[in-house]
Amino acid sequence: MNMNRIKNRNLFSKLVLASFSVILFYTTNAQEVTKAKTINDSINGEVHYQYYLANQDTIYNGKFEFNSTKKIQDTKQIVSYNYEGNYSDNQLSGNWVFSHKKLAPLSSFKEKDYKVIFSTSGEEFKIKANFKDGLADGNWQVIRQTFEASKPTDTIFTINANFQNAKMIGALQAKLNATTIQGYFTEEGVLDGDWKINHRINNEDFVEVRNYANGVFKAHYFLKDQQKYTIQHKGLDHVVDEEETWEYIDMNNDYFQILELTNIGFENNTTPFKEVKSVTNKTNRFLKNTLLSFSYFKDYKVWNSLQNKEAIEFGQFKVRKYPYTNTEKKQLKGIVKKAAEVEQILNNFFSNSKIEIGKLTYQSLNAYENVLYQYQEILPQLKNLIHIIQKPAFEYVDRKLLFSEYKLKFSFNSTIEYTFQKEQILTEHDFPSLPDSEHLSIANFYVLINQMHQDVSEIDADVQRILKDLSKQEELNEDEERLVAKKEKINKLFSNAKKDENFNEYHEAIAQNVIEFANQSFENYVKLPVSKKKDEIQPTLICFEKLISAYTELSDIPRKLDRLDDVYTRTSFNPYVMVDMSERIKERIYKAFENYLFPAIMREVQQNINCSSFSESLNELEKTYNRMVELSDEDTSAIEKELRREKDANAIKKILFK
Known part of the structure; x- marks a missing residue:
C-alpha cells in the first residue's frame, strides 16, 4: 500500500514537472510584436x-x-x-x-x-x-x-x-428602431416555438408570430387586439413525413426566399393592413440580418480572416424539398436559354433602323412587326416568372400548388392588322396557346417558351433574308439614316411638335403641304431599286435640308417685316404737342411691296412646294427684302413715279430692281 502511494506521488510529481516545463518553455519563448x-x-x-x-x-x-x-x-x-x-x-x-x-x-x-x-x-x-x-x-x-x-x-x-459549440441556442432578442424580435433555438441550433416580431404599422401595434417545431415552419399570423390574422403560405409543407425529402438549411442559403415565394397574403380576404408582403419581407430581411450580423458587417466577414475555420453555425430551418426530375432540370435550362434568345431577337428587330425602311418595300416586315410586338409585350411577364422558377428556393415549394398563383395576364390577338402602301391589310397568325394558371407547370411553360422560340426564330430567319437584300445598299445606309432623321425633323418642325415660339402664320400656311411633300418624297425614294437610289439619295438629302432651312427663313419673316416698317418710317419731335410724330416715307414703294409684291411671293412659296421652286421663291423673298432696305436710303423719286397706280407684282418687281 505504501509502495503504491510512493509510486503515485512520483508520477504526480513528474506530471507537474512536465507541465511546468511546457509552460516555462512557451513563456520563455513567448514574443510580442x-x-x-x-x-x-x-x-x-x-x-x-x-x-x-x-x-x-x-x-x-x-x-x-x-x-x-x-x-x-x-x-x-x-x-x-x-x-x-x-x-x-x-x-x-x-x-x-x-x-x-x-x-x-x-x-x-x-x-x-x-x-x-x-x-x-x-x-x-x-x-x-x-x-x-x-x-x-x-x-x-x-x-x-x-x-x-x-x-x-x-x-x-x-x-x-x-x-454553444458554435451553435445558436436558447433565447434571442433583437431590436431595430421600433421593431423587435424574440425567438428561441434548440440545443441543436434550430428555430423552435413562437418567434414574435413587434411591428408599428400605420400607427398601430401588431405582433407577427412565426411558429416553428424543431425547425419546421408551422404557422404564420398577426395579432391585433386579441384578433388573429393568418398568413397563407401556399406550397410550403408543414408536416414531416419520413417518406418525403426534408433538409436542414440555414439563412446563408435561400430560406427566406421560400417564405417570400409561398406567401400569398391573409386568409379569407382579411386585411388588417394592405402592405402584408412589404411587412413580412421586411421581417425576413430583419431576421436574416439579425442572425448574420454576428459574423458579418455588411458583406465583410468579421471572423473568417482571424482563423481558418468557421466560428459560427447559423440558425437552421427544416424544409421539405421537391427535387426536380432530370426532365425538369433540362426543361428549366431550356426555358432560360430559349427565352434569352427570344429576347435578343426582339431587341435586334426593334433596334434595327433598316426595318423602318424595309417596311415600305417588304409587306411581310409589317406583319412581322405586329407579331413580334405582341411577343415583346408579354416578355416582361415571362421574364418575371422565369426569374422566380430559377431561384434555388423554388425546389423547396410544392410547384403544383404554387404555379396556380402565377397568372399570365395576356392574350394574343391572332388577327394581324397593318397598312402597306396605303392599303389596309388583315391576316391571321398562329400564336402559341397560353396555358391557364390552373395547369401551369414547368413542362407546359417549357412548351410555351419553346413554341415562342420556334415562331420567333422562323420570323427572324426571314427577316435576316430581307435584311440581306437590303444590305446590298449598305453603302447607302449612313445616308439613309440621315434621310430618316431629316424627314422626322421636318415633320416635327412643321407640325410644331415642340411648341416653338417662332412658329408663325407663314409656317402654318404651308405646314401640311410641306409634311405631305416630305413624306411622299421619302416614300418615292424608298420604292426605288437600289441602282436608282444611289443616284437619288444626295438630291433627296439636299431637298430635305432646303425644307429644314426654309423653316428658319420663315421664322425670320416677322423680323424682316418689322425692319422694313422701321426703315420706311420717319420719326420727328413735335415741339407744339411735345410728342414724337411718325410718318411713312416713300409710301408708294412700301405700299407696293406690302400690298402686292410680298403677297405674290408668299403665294408662290405656298403653291410651289418642291425641291427647286420652293427654295427659289424664298430666295426671291430674301433678294426683295435686301432691295427694299437699299431703297430706303436712296433717291427713289423716279421709281415712285413709275409705281403710280401699278398693281401688278411682276411689273412692280421690275421697277424696284432697275
Missing part, C-alpha cells in the same frame, strides 16, 4: 499581438489588437476597423470585441501631450463575442449606435444571443 497587417486582402492597419514559434510557424497566443483607420477620399469622414481579444494556440479564445466606426470630426478640438484631439460624430457597429477553442460560445451581443460629440446618443440596433 507590433507591425503592419492586411485583413481580408483589403483592410490595411496595424496589429499588436503575442505569439510563439513552433517549427518556425507563428502561433498566436495571448493578446491580439488590430486597428485600421483611414480617411475617405474627398470627404471628411473617417472609417476604422478594430479587433481586440485573445488567442490560445491559434484559436480565438475568451472575450473579443469587433467594431467598425464611420465618423466625422467636429470643428471643436483640444491639445494634450502635443496631440490635437477632435470630437467626432457618426455611427458604430460593434460585436461583443465569446469564444472557446475557436468556436462561438457563451453570450454574444451586436450593437449599432450613433455618436454625437464622441458620446453615444442613440442605439439603432441591438441583438442578444447565446452560443
Whole structure:
C-alpha cells in the first residue's frame, strides 16, 4: 500500500514537472510584436499581438489588437476597423470585441501631450463575442449606435444571443428602431416555438408570430387586439413525413426566399393592413440580418480572416424539398436559354433602323412587326416568372400548388392588322396557346417558351433574308439614316411638335403641304431599286435640308417685316404737342411691296412646294427684302413715279430692281 502511494506521488510529481516545463518553455519563448497587417486582402492597419514559434510557424497566443483607420477620399469622414481579444494556440479564445466606426470630426478640438484631439460624430457597429477553442460560445451581443460629440446618443440596433459549440441556442432578442424580435433555438441550433416580431404599422401595434417545431415552419399570423390574422403560405409543407425529402438549411442559403415565394397574403380576404408582403419581407430581411450580423458587417466577414475555420453555425430551418426530375432540370435550362434568345431577337428587330425602311418595300416586315410586338409585350411577364422558377428556393415549394398563383395576364390577338402602301391589310397568325394558371407547370411553360422560340426564330430567319437584300445598299445606309432623321425633323418642325415660339402664320400656311411633300418624297425614294437610289439619295438629302432651312427663313419673316416698317418710317419731335410724330416715307414703294409684291411671293412659296421652286421663291423673298432696305436710303423719286397706280407684282418687281 505504501509502495503504491510512493509510486503515485512520483508520477504526480513528474506530471507537474512536465507541465511546468511546457509552460516555462512557451513563456520563455513567448514574443510580442507590433507591425503592419492586411485583413481580408483589403483592410490595411496595424496589429499588436503575442505569439510563439513552433517549427518556425507563428502561433498566436495571448493578446491580439488590430486597428485600421483611414480617411475617405474627398470627404471628411473617417472609417476604422478594430479587433481586440485573445488567442490560445491559434484559436480565438475568451472575450473579443469587433467594431467598425464611420465618423466625422467636429470643428471643436483640444491639445494634450502635443496631440490635437477632435470630437467626432457618426455611427458604430460593434460585436461583443465569446469564444472557446475557436468556436462561438457563451453570450454574444451586436450593437449599432450613433455618436454625437464622441458620446453615444442613440442605439439603432441591438441583438442578444447565446452560443454553444458554435451553435445558436436558447433565447434571442433583437431590436431595430421600433421593431423587435424574440425567438428561441434548440440545443441543436434550430428555430423552435413562437418567434414574435413587434411591428408599428400605420400607427398601430401588431405582433407577427412565426411558429416553428424543431425547425419546421408551422404557422404564420398577426395579432391585433386579441384578433388573429393568418398568413397563407401556399406550397410550403408543414408536416414531416419520413417518406418525403426534408433538409436542414440555414439563412446563408435561400430560406427566406421560400417564405417570400409561398406567401400569398391573409386568409379569407382579411386585411388588417394592405402592405402584408412589404411587412413580412421586411421581417425576413430583419431576421436574416439579425442572425448574420454576428459574423458579418455588411458583406465583410468579421471572423473568417482571424482563423481558418468557421466560428459560427447559423440558425437552421427544416424544409421539405421537391427535387426536380432530370426532365425538369433540362426543361428549366431550356426555358432560360430559349427565352434569352427570344429576347435578343426582339431587341435586334426593334433596334434595327433598316426595318423602318424595309417596311415600305417588304409587306411581310409589317406583319412581322405586329407579331413580334405582341411577343415583346408579354416578355416582361415571362421574364418575371422565369426569374422566380430559377431561384434555388423554388425546389423547396410544392410547384403544383404554387404555379396556380402565377397568372399570365395576356392574350394574343391572332388577327394581324397593318397598312402597306396605303392599303389596309388583315391576316391571321398562329400564336402559341397560353396555358391557364390552373395547369401551369414547368413542362407546359417549357412548351410555351419553346413554341415562342420556334415562331420567333422562323420570323427572324426571314427577316435576316430581307435584311440581306437590303444590305446590298449598305453603302447607302449612313445616308439613309440621315434621310430618316431629316424627314422626322421636318415633320416635327412643321407640325410644331415642340411648341416653338417662332412658329408663325407663314409656317402654318404651308405646314401640311410641306409634311405631305416630305413624306411622299421619302416614300418615292424608298420604292426605288437600289441602282436608282444611289443616284437619288444626295438630291433627296439636299431637298430635305432646303425644307429644314426654309423653316428658319420663315421664322425670320416677322423680323424682316418689322425692319422694313422701321426703315420706311420717319420719326420727328413735335415741339407744339411735345410728342414724337411718325410718318411713312416713300409710301408708294412700301405700299407696293406690302400690298402686292410680298403677297405674290408668299403665294408662290405656298403653291410651289418642291425641291427647286420652293427654295427659289424664298430666295426671291430674301433678294426683295435686301432691295427694299437699299431703297430706303436712296433717291427713289423716279421709281415712285413709275409705281403710280401699278398693281401688278411682276411689273412692280421690275421697277424696284432697275
